[in-house]
Amino acid sequence: MSEKKQIGALWKKLTQGGKELWAGNVEIEGKKMQIAVFKNSYKTADRQPDYVIYLDDYKPTVKPPAESTDEEFPAAPNEDDGLPF
Numbered sequence: 603m604s605e606k607k608q609i610g611a612l613w614k615k616l617t618q619g620g621k622e623l624w625a626g627n628v629e630i631e632g633k634k635m636q637i638a639v640f641k642n643s644y645k646t647a648d649r650q651p652d653y654v655i656y657l658d659d660y661k662p663t664v665k666p667p668a669e670s671t672d673e674e675f676p677a678a679p680n681e682d683d684g685l686p687f
Contacts, residue, residue: 612639625658 610628617623624639636658642651 610637612637 609630610626612624612626615623615625622641625637627634627636629635638656638658639653640656642654644650645652
């Protein structure tokens, strides 16, 4: 019997709405991918899958505001900078 190679791992989690899922990663041909596995709540026949797998490529679209520092803002203009306006 050949030795089995582990290609990933999953953790049991709950969504904010209380749905159970398995989330983790798999590595296929050197590429690591995050996945999420949900029970198929639309299953109506035996030939349909019990679970469905999704790529978990969620990235927040809104970044938290960065803390401002004095270096981020230009210095206040000098009133006597020689410009005519």
